[in-house]
Each structure stands twice: as C-alpha cells, then as structure tokens.
Amino acid sequence: MKSFDLLSNLKSKLSITRRGFLHGALAVGASATVVGCEKVDEDTFGKDVEVPIDAIVYGSTGHNCGARCITKAHVSNGRIIKFTTDDTAKYTDGTDVSADSENCTQSRACAKCRGYKHRLYHPGRLKYALKQTKKRGDLSGFVRVSYATALTEVATKHKAITDKYGSESFHSLYACGTIASSYQGGGYTGIWTGMNGIGGKYVGGQLSYTDDYSFHQKSFFGNRYTGYTSETFNAPVVAQHVKNLVLWGSNILSTVNEKAYSWIRSVEKMKLRDPNAKVYFIGPEFVDTGVTLADEWIKIKPYTDVALIMGMLYHMIEKTFETTGEIKANPMLDVKYLDTMVYGFFASPEYWIHIGVKEVKDENNVITTVEVKATGEIVLSEPSQNLEQYNKVDAVPAGRALASYIMGDGNYLGGTYDATGDNATYTSAKFISANPPITRGARCDYLVTAGVGTTPYMYKQDFTTPKTPAWASRITGISETKIKELAEIYANPANHPVASTWAGGQTKQSEGVMTFFAMHSMMLISKVWGETGNVFDRAFGGSRGEAEGNLSVKIDRNVPDNPGSPVIGCTQWLSGIKFAFGDQLTTTNGYTGSYVHDHTVTDVNDRKAYFDDSGVKSLIKWKRDDKGKLIVITDNTSSAKGCYEWDKDSNNKPIYSGVRFILNAGGNILINQHMNPNDSRQVYESLPLASESPTDPDTLCLVSLDNFLSPSPRWSDYIFPATTNWEQEDILGISLGNSIYVPVVSKAPGESKAPYDFTNELLKAYAKIDPRKSGLSTDFTGGVADKSLEMHTKEAFAVASSKAGILQGKTWDEYLKNPFLPRVPNDSVITKSKSKLRTNIDKYIDLSNEDRIGTPFIKVDTSTYSVKHIHQSVNLVGLNNAGYGDMGGGEFSNPETAPDSPSRFTVYSPMFVWRYENRYSKFHGYLATADRGMKNEDSEGDPLVYPIPMYFNYEDYFMDAYGGVDKLPPVNNRFLLTTTHDRYRVHSSQAENPYLRELTHRTVGGDLYSGDDWNEYALLGVEPAEDGKYAIPRLNKAIAENKANATYSEIWMNDIDANKKGIRDGDLVEVSNAIGKVHCVARLSKRCVEGFLGLHQGCWYDPDPDTGVDVGGNCNTLMASRPSRADHGNAQQSAMVEIKRVVV
Amino acid sequence: MRYAFYFDQSRCMSCNTCSVACKDWHGVNPGAVRWRKVDSHETEGGFFNLSMSCNHCETPACLYVCTAGAIYKRDDGIVAVDRAICQKIEDCKIECPYDTPQFANNKQEPETIAGSFTRHPMQKCDFCVDRIDNNEPPICVASCPAYALDYGDYAELQDKYPDAVPLTKDDFPYAYKRDAEDNTGPSMLIKKRKGLKIT
C-alpha cells in the first residue's frame, strides 16, 4: 500500500464557518475596497455562498496561460490577503519531491497567479448589468439595467434573430478568459464556445468555429500534407538523447510556466551528458527563453525563416550534386532515400502505384470486396485492369519540383534518374524508363502572368534566382557561413538527434503555414525524423508522470444536438458580420472601410466575402431535415448536385445569415485580440444598437460577460458582470497533477455571476419567452433545478471516497485541506530507438544494389508499418483525414476530383492546392460554379497557394494589406514588428492588474519599474452616474488627465536603431502604419535585431477620442485584417511600421 | 550562523515571480518600491539575469551610516530596519552599494505606519524573518518556479553549491551602483551563467 503524506504545514485550519444568503450589494460591502454604488438591488439573484473566514485554500486559475499551477489563498477575515504556492514535499508513492528530476511536478505558480489579489479586489470590477443606449463604444451611453431585464432582452433578441436567420447566425465567440474548466468555462472548452460547448445547443444551435487564435496555421497544416510526424518530445528525451536543440523563436519559459523547469533541468542534464551538446535560439527578439537557455543566438530578421530554410537546402543540394547533376562521391543528402520516399523534391513522371483494396463486408458480415494486398508496383501508364487498386500519382514537372525552386536556374539538377549506379532504387529504375527520361529538375518555371519585369511581387521576381546561402543571407541577415553550418547540423547524422521547436509566433505570421511546410520538408529531406530525439514540436516537459486522485464529475444532461451547420475558421466571424450586414455597412452609416485596403466598401455591400472566404460564403440559412441535418441535393439535373440545400426568401434569393448575434463569454476577441480593432470598431459603431428594439431581428447584438469593462465589453450592446476564479466553485485541471475542486473563497462584487449560473438564469429567461425552452435550465443543472456545482462535486467525491483509490476514506473537509496530488514523475531511462518506418527505409537502403532495383520499397516487409504509415492513413482513411486540418473547410461537393496520394512523404503537394480550391464547396450550391470553393488567385491572376513551400517576401504581404507599395512605411523608417507573449498578461487577461502592469509599463522618461498609475487604470466598471455620464473618459485615467505618472506599454527597440532615430530609453514614441497608430515608451535593448520592434501581446485598446491614437499600446491596432496565406488564420504577428519620438 | 541567499543565474528566467510574491507576502502595494528586483543585464558577453534583494552584508554600510539607529543586524546575520525609528535621512540609500533601501510615496503607501517617526520610513527585504522564525523558507525562495533561489547559512551554501561564487563587483558589475565600493561582505552566492555566442 502506498503511503500518502498529507502535508499539514498549513498555517491555519480551513474553517468554513459562515454560511450566508448573500445578495449582491452585501457582497460588495464585504469587499471593503470595491468602490461604487452599494444600494441593494432587488433583482440580484441570491446565492447561498459558503465563505471561509480564516483559512488557507488550494486553488488555481482559469485563464488561458498555457499552464495551470497551484496557488493557495490565505484568507483573513473573509478576504484573500496573500498567496503562496505548492510546497508538496512527497509524491503519492511516498518518494521525496526533488528538483533534481527534470520531471519534478511540484506546481509552482508564476507572477500572474501570485499577483491575483489586485485583480480580485480591483476597484474597476464590473458589478452590474449594463446596456448600451447611444452608440457602441460610447461610455456615456451605458445605463445600468436589472440583471433580469438584461437577460430577458438578450433572450428576446436571440430568438428574433435566430427565428429569422437560423441558428447559424448565432456565434459564440472564441474566448479564453476562463478556459480551464468545462464547468465554469467562459469559452473555449467551456459552456459557451464555438466548438463543443453546450450553451449554444441549448438555445437552438450555433455557428461553430475550428481551432483557435494561437495555433491556427500549425493546426491547418497538420501533418498529412507532408506525412512528417515528430518523435516523442519530453524532458527525459532531451536530457538523455538530444544533441542539438534548435529553438525557432520559442518562448516557452515565458508562456508555459508548467514546463519551464523541465526545460531548464533537462538542458542542464543534456550538457552534463554531452559537453558538445548545444542550444541554438533563432529569432529577431532574444526572448527570456533564449536568455536562460541558449548557447548561441542566431539573429534573424522577422518573417524570414523560410528563406533561411531554402538557403540551407541549397547548401545540401550543392553538397550532393555536381553542377552537371551527377551525384558527388560523399553526398550530403541520401539520394536513394529521396528517390524512394520523398515525392516532389525532384521531378517525377506521372505514374500509378498499386495500393490494393481493403476487405469490405456487408451488414450480414458477408465479404463483398476481397482484400488485395498492396504490392507497391509502379507503372507509368494507366493500368488497363483493376484500376481501383492503383493510385494515380501526378507528375512533378521538372521546373516545378521543390529542388527546382531552390536551385532557381536548374543548375545541379540536370542529371537523370540512375537505374544502375549505387543510388539506384526500384523507384528510380521505373522513372528512368519514362520517355523522354526524367531529369531531377530544371529551371524553375512557375508562371508570372504579369511578367517578371513588371510584377511588384518580389517572390515572383525570384523564381529563377538560386536560393543560395548568399541569397538567404541578404534576406535573413544571417551570415552565409552560419546558414551552411545550420544545414550541416540538420543534414549530418553525426549531429543527430536534432530537436527543433516551433513557436506560437510563427503560427501567427502572414506566411506561417509556409514555415511549417518548409520545416517539414527540410526535416524530411535531411532525414531528421524517425529516431528518438529527432523532434519538431512546440514544447516538451512537465508531462512525464501519472496523476492520481482526479475527481470525475459528470453532470447528467440531455443536451440537444447542434443542427447541421457550416463551421468557420475561428478568425472569420467579423467577415461573417460584414456578410450579414453588407447592405448596411455603407459610408452614409459611417463605415468607410478606411482601415482595410484590400477590400472595398462596395465589396462589403456586394457581399463579397473577404479574401474568398474561409467559410463565410457558407453563412446563409440552410434547409434541414426533421433531425436537424443538412440536406444534400441529389437531383441529377441540378447544377448544385452534391451541395447542401439552402433556404430562400420570397424572391427566391438566399437568406444571408452571416453572424448577427455574438455571445462573448470571458474573451476579448471581439475587439482587442482580433486584428485591426479600428476596423472592428467602425463596423460596430455604424450598425444600429440591439437595444433599440429587442424584438427586431435585423440588428447586430453583441453580448459580453466579463470582469472588467475592457475593450470588448465596451463595444458590446449588453454587459453582464462575471465572477472569476476564487469567486466561483470550479474544478480545475492542474497541469502537473490532478484536477482539484476550488470552492468559493472570495465574494464577487455586485451582481457578478459565474458562467454556470449565468447560463442557468439565461435559460430560465429564455423559457419565459419561448415555451419550447422550458425545462432546459433544469436539464442544464443536471435534472435538479439550481443544483450547484458544489453539490455535483460533493456527490462525485462521495463516490470516489467510497471506492478503492487515493481518495478512499477521505472526508470532504480533509479533501479540501489539500486536494492537490502532483503526478508521480516517470524518470525511467529511455532507450534510443527508430520508428518502424525509419527502420524499414534504412533496411531497404542497406539492401544490395540489385535487390533494391528489383524491389518496391513497400514490399520490403509486408507485415511492416511502412505502407500503413504513409499510405493507409492517406488513402484508406481517405480524403477526410483529420491530419489535413481543414478548419471546417473539408466539405467538398466533388471529392472524386481530389488527387491521389503518392504513398510517400510529400514536399510537393497537389492535395494542398486542391483542398484550397475546393474548400467548403458543398455549401456553395447557391453560387455560380466559378464562384464555388475558394479562388486561388492573387491580384495578377497567379496562384496564392502553390504545391511547394516558397519564401514569400514579407514586403508582398504588406503591399497587399496596406494598399500598395507606396503605402508601406518610408524605406528610411521601416521596422518589422512582432508581438510575442510576455509573462505578465495572459493574452489580454490581467492587463488591468497593477502588480503585473508595472512590470511592462513605464512613465515617460522613467526607468524600469517606474509604473505608478495604480488605481488609475481600468476603472470603467463602476456604475455610471445618475445622469448616465461616466466620470472616467478612458481606460487610462492618468493619460486622459495628462498626469506625469501616466504609464505606457514598453516597446522593445534595438539601441543602434534608436540612436539613429534620436530616440532615448524611456521616450514616448508613436508607432504607426496604414492600419493604425499606437503610443508606447521605448525600451532600448540589444536583445532586438536591428530593424525590429517588439510590442508584446495583450495591452488594451484605448483610442484617444480626438486623435484616434491607441494610447493603450495594443499591438493589434497595427495588424492588418488580411489573413495568413492558405489557412486564412490570423497574421497578428506581422506588421511593418514607422516610429518617431513624440515630444511631450 | 550567517543567513545568505544563493542565486543560480543559469536558471533564472527573469520571470519576477519572486519579486511579485515578495510584494504580495509583505503587503507592498503596487508602485516603484519592490524589495526584490529582477533585471536582465546587457553587458559584454551576453545577457545576464539577476534577482537580488538585500544582501544582508557582513558589514552593512546602511547600518553604519544610520544616525537614527534604525538598522540592526541579528545574530543570524539578517539586517533589519525598525521602521518606527527611521527618520528618512536616506544616507543608507546613498551608502548601500546595491541601492537596496527604498522609500515609498503617498500613493504606494497611503497609510502612515502607526507610531512611526516619518510618513514613509525606509523599507527593504527582511529575509522574511516571520517565515524564517517559523521554519519556512523566504517567500522568494519558495516561489521560484525555476528553483534558482536558495537560502541558508553562508558556509553551508558554499558546500552545497561548489560552483557558486561570492557576489563581487568584478564578477557582477551590474549588481552594483556605478561608483559603489565593494567592501560590505554581501551574503550572496551566485552560480554564473556561461557566456553567449551571438551570430
């Protein structure tokens, strides 16, 4: 029996001694520093709250910081006075907690959770339901309404809109202010979410979204286009095996606190094991992760990773082939392997490969199709028999192969496949019989319709330019020598295993998808895969171990299914609003479109979906069968056969649902965290208010649930005050241990309610106006009206404590005293191994020359994984493989036209192009055939998406996004700006917290830590005065009042650049581009490369009412609306700006 | 007994958890005063994080110049201030080589300390005597997610961390005020971060 040492170094006993029936105003009174109105509100929903008076209580947080750590609230006199963190000394197996292990799971919280006191008791907390009565965003237009009235109006509006436009017009916005818990979750995994939350289903259905703002590009690219998969990444792998750790911009130590120590300790051990082991950091801003871990910082200009990779690949090719195309004596690349396994690096003919067929049985278990095993046989002309047993593999034209793009002018690639030499394989033996013989590559011949001399697109001018290390050096700023050295690290097996990490920043750049495509390709080509430690992932660590004592709390519900509906990419909802209200977003109404330069107001009026379209064209009202499913048109005479059937208005026109009602539960995407707040603001301000008539189905309605009057609630129609952790019961999954129940520890201000209670009350309000909804609130709370989360948890606990396990025999009070059980680390030795596919390919390559030529690779071992890995998952699982990351776009009207898989790794992907061009086509039956799918065409008629990874010059994106080359910042004042996440905000959560704010904000002329506007920021949540006017005009009162102690967000800048611009450390600066203007304070640092500015993510948008300058320093104010290439995600880490000192 | 801090510069990620935990534990309001400061220093050879509070020196300059007699050194080496006696002469701040003594303004310290001589007496790290006397580590040490901080008797820490070097101006110039002398015998041991190659 394992012993469990219950740590009892708690200073005082948890004592729950006061049970009170608290009304909102009383709760306010209990929190002495909360200012504002304290009159009793008869509409406040009473709630039976248990309040600890003097205690130490375990808890955590629900915000989306990437981790979930332990904090212990020290409560004195009913108020949290300080926090401590986990100090567990023994694991549940009785062994000592020791920081010697890279798997140490003591869960120490970071500054964000240690600073929570000033968030909870912030004077600006929202207390009452508010309704906008003038114009969205107008602070003087908010009036306090009773919670019940607000709920009724919101429910009435929702019903009116969805009755007319269908449930697809309701969008529960991506939000992550309360992410960790599906019980109280404000968004994301929670009750209200666009993915699988239940709130929307209870109210009749919703338009869902896929993926999130953080990793859209990475998720979109997935792993299926190339077939690359990473080996396992964890701290012991680094400690025990990795030789080179290459951090491509990683900032994990700042962004995932739970993993930070694992990284630090495993890198220490890696170097103890091998003194030559190295950590490289490649990035424009030397973030804290680099400062702590790196041996070498390779400075790179932002957004140029793909150019670096192309330069590295050039070097690998040059070291493999003679200029004539012959293979060198000691080639850097393994040509046998490339011919066998990597499709599209070199040119290849059209061919058919035998993939066999799977056995099929009918409902009576009778075999209707007999299995035929794959032989891997390649034929160069279409087989006359059993065609269904073959995949047709598209030719890779000589001028289009990836190697041709890299070499540009065709040099080094003139050689043909060799069927006799040492490098011959079965595949090359087949290819050589093509007539005329296939050369490995040729001069790059991707079309430039306008002509190379005419096109302003720099990437097109470079098609035939050799992507030499010198070329890459000019673009990236990295020396040629270093580029070659990096190539050797990847291509030379003596340097393996190489673990590479991608960064969140890369997946939010305009060309982030290309970065993933290029990285996958580079690692496939250089064979950095299939062996322990050869990894490409975002993060490792904090993870190897088992947790015990998880409480499984299940609330029995009969949640209705979401009706069949399109699914849009998570960043496309604003485009959905424009699609809905295209006819109203006119210049007369105030929408000038002046912040969007690649889409005109006329385009909006004509309902042309922005950037065609990532799901927005699907946002019309759909027909459904009696089960709520979408109906596919089967009529052979219809040109829309294979598409879904749509609803029509009296004029036989489609009904534009778009996005008309948004519930923003605990998020700040609505304006702050989405690109281009200036444009969003114009949209909101030019459309009529929801509150004018709750029964009117034709007005936009924005509803926010929040703790503060942060920017998103500010531009909403209705605001409901929300509780946060410590003020609501919740079950939170701790990253390094079990899930814990956190009771209510601190009373929330005013009428604040937890999402669970808000939902319960909203469903009750709904039932009053719509009898079909009666009973839903009771179902939501688990079949018993108003049953609290605490009751559900206690019941689950009773079950767990009566069963064998770590909770057996415990009382509820004992559990509450210390609910946290860290995972028991698994420190076992990891044996170095190869994946099955790698084993087989290595075996194949070791075959004698003769055997290799006579044997298709996939026949090497018929029982092996080799075919399955590449082949079954593509072909037999089929077109709908999740690995394609379609973001809801994988609904094709014409799947039969999709290209087949080459059954190899792929660095040239016809599927990548096909999927782009056919996404969502099943929803496009109402459109002319030419308008279905997504148009793969840029302004010159050339493709946006190519089958290979390419370097798209950042200038090209900015030219498109800002409205022309002449709209770019002047060449002598041109900076590239990114927005890494520092560790003092969670996206934009806690931007109001003075303990954290002072670490990133400075007074003008002030030094570090000069922040001194405590209690002068984010005070808008107080009740409006009797005359409806806000006493405080802005988020930043000190700036509004021109006070010397006003602070601005720091912007990081290279000191040499600053010198040239006459900017000193601490100066107020204006940073601007065609999209917006912000004010910040300059922080000069050698940790930025020249030409780069770092404005960290998450400050709150605070436009000056007169000048429009965002004095809040929100980086997104500078981010164009134009989405990233291919995935249409957010490109919110991409901006080109100018900077100047502001004289104060 | 000589209480001292140990700091592992190769582990510190300048996350400020220690400094925020310190402010929170000691009830220091938001504002410029912070007993423990974290900075990432840019010097020849790279970037060097330093988390430092009072170094509880062997021969504390502050103590010797304080004419009010507000500063004292305990038998266990902890240098403490009796805020009630402090007359805000501020010589301690001038003499301390590390700029440790701090004085709040009205905003950060709105309440006058009961019975104190001056509105905003000197404040600084007290090595968490409340916790030490209760057998708990200082709050900064207990908070550090990177396990970069430790505390204990100076000699015992030297044994425990043979790689650590004493805090000196030669090795860590950025820890000192520009013209400060290095003669106070700080009770601080540091494991140095290796240099960085920048290419």
Ligand code: SF4
């Ligand atoms: S908590 Fe630790 S890692 Fe963070 S700044 Fe302080 S000493 Fe450094």
